[in-house]
Amino acid sequence: MISKQEYLKKLEKDYPDNFHLYKKQVDSIEDEIFDYYSVGLFGERLKEERKDQNLTYAALAKELNIDRSHIYYLEARNHKVDKANKDRKYVRISAYRYYLFIVSVVLDISPLYMIGLTDDRSYMGEHI
Secondary structure (H helix, E strand, O other): OOOHHHHHHHHHHHOHHHHHHHHHHHHOOOHHHOOHHHHHHHHHHHHHHHHHOOOOHHHHHHHHOOOHHHHHHHHHOOOOEEOOOOOOOOEEHHHHHHHHHHHHHHHOOOHHHHOOOOOOOOOOOOOO
16 A cells, blocks of 8 residues: 555546545534545445445555555444544544545545435535
């Protein structure tokens, strides 16, 4: 695996349109949006998209430059976001923003759809 910085540069090169559009969308999402419901919905929709695109855990993990156990963990829906970033059993918001971003770029799907802020998979606007 390559570093996050190298991977983000690779994504920007490989998916220039998606990269900039989805970065703008993810950046527009307030921290308060990342709650148990949206994180759980992200897991459900990630699983749906992975299956719709006929990707195994291993194939998607390779595309996302993460371990396949991360895919399983994100899909599992048995975790919460830690708003204070202190408790290890919770996922940090910064980590979720990163996963939401890379999944959106690689699968070409709106991050706002992935966390339930729209039901339009290809939504191009910002979160208001």
